[in-house]
Amino acid sequence: MTDQPSYPTALGASSRTAITLLGQDLAHDVMGExxxxxxxxxxxxxxxxxxxxxxxxxxxxxxxxxxxxxxxxxxxxxxxxxxxxxxxxxxxxxxxxGGSRFLGVTEDTGTFLHEVLEGHPGPLPTRDADWDALALETVHASRTAGRFVPGLGHHVHKDGDPRTPRLMEIAAEEEQFGPHLSLFAAIGRTHPQVLGKTLPLNGAGACGAALADLHLPIPLxxxxxxxxxxxxxxxxxxxxxxxxxxNDIFLSVDLNNRPVAPDPYPGNRP
Structure with a gap:
């Protein structure tokens, strides 16, 4: 008789009389609790x-x-x-x-900050001045490489995203203000020295930093x-x-289209 394969999981599992989830009885230990x-x-x-x-x-x-x-x-x-x-x-x-312009900024910012922290030699900063130095180095490196710093700027909240300071406040109150938020806040303080202009720290980026400080899986x-x-x-x-x-959105486009001459795609240039 061939042995049946085994598929271990710590998540949901069912028997005839019970369902377990994360080692808990779903009906009695999870639902309503x-x-x-x-x-x-x-x-x-x-x-x-x-x-x-x-x-x-x-x-x-x-x-x-x-x-x-x-x-x-x-x-x-x-x-x-x-x-x-x-x-x-x-x-x-x-x-x-949900991609690089909407929602994906959360992932992009958390990943960016995590890579900087993972690549930092020695112990992480403990003072704002040292975080600022690391942030300056980070923004300089990104600009030299021709890359944007994710989490900087917002198409609507140009004078400041109201979600960002509130999320940082909550994280500090709950002692969850870790290295990712510390570096993100320092980038907010120092980037004008490199970019020559002040951009808001957007809420999606702050969310990415906060999630990383909660030790959630970076790829998720x-x-x-x-x-x-x-x-x-x-x-x-x-x-x-x-x-x-x-229907109004649809009709506003459908009833206001304007025929133009064909514009042939130029093809891929070497």
Whole structure:
């Protein structure tokens, strides 16, 4: 008789009479006892978070849930207009738009900061002056390499993203203000010396720094942004059902298109 393969998991497992999740009885130890934010953190790390970690994590989720008529929200509403029988398609369309310009900044910033810290020789700074020196070195290196520093700038909040100081305040209150947030804050203080202009630290970047300081898996940081935005997109769909605007958006483009002569693609130059 051939041995059956074994697939070990510490996540969900079912028997005829019970369901376990993370070693807990789902029905009795999790349902009604563990909040969704706490559970999401626990699932990703297989480590139960402290109350302070939960507060910071849920602050990040709130910060990223919805930011108005962004492309992710618009495409969700338009997809629902086109296929109202496919809520999952509308949600998926919005989530698939989470990239380098929207939502992906959370991952990009957390990864960028983590790589700087991982590559830093010796102990990490403990004073603001030393963090500022590291930040200056980091911004200089990025500019020399012709790369942007993720998390700097915002297309709307040009005078400061209100989410950033509040998230930093919450992290400090809960003793979760770690090296990633420290470096990000120092970049905010020092980058004008290199760039010659002052840019706001955007909220998505602050979220990436905070998530990294919570010791969440760096490759999954965009996943947490998408988790937050899924709630926001459900809200967008709920409002679209009650007060639809997608058809107006569609018609504003469809009724105002302007025919022009063909513009042949030039091809790829060597």
């Amino acid at each position: 563990v909040g969704f934010g706490e559970l999401a953190y626990w699932l990703a790390t297989q480590r139960r978070p402290t109350p302070g970690q939960v507060r910071v994590f849920e602050a990040v989720l709130a910060a990223l849930a919805d930011h108005g008529f962004t492309p992710t929200a618009i495409v969700t509403r338009l997809t629902y207009l086109s296929a109202p029988d496919s809520v999952q398609g509308a949600l998926a369309a919005g989530l698939l738009g 940081l965009r996943g947490f942004a998408l988790l937050a935005r899924a709630a926001g997109l459900i809200g967008q769909l709920a409002e679209e059902i009650r007060n639809p605007v997608a």
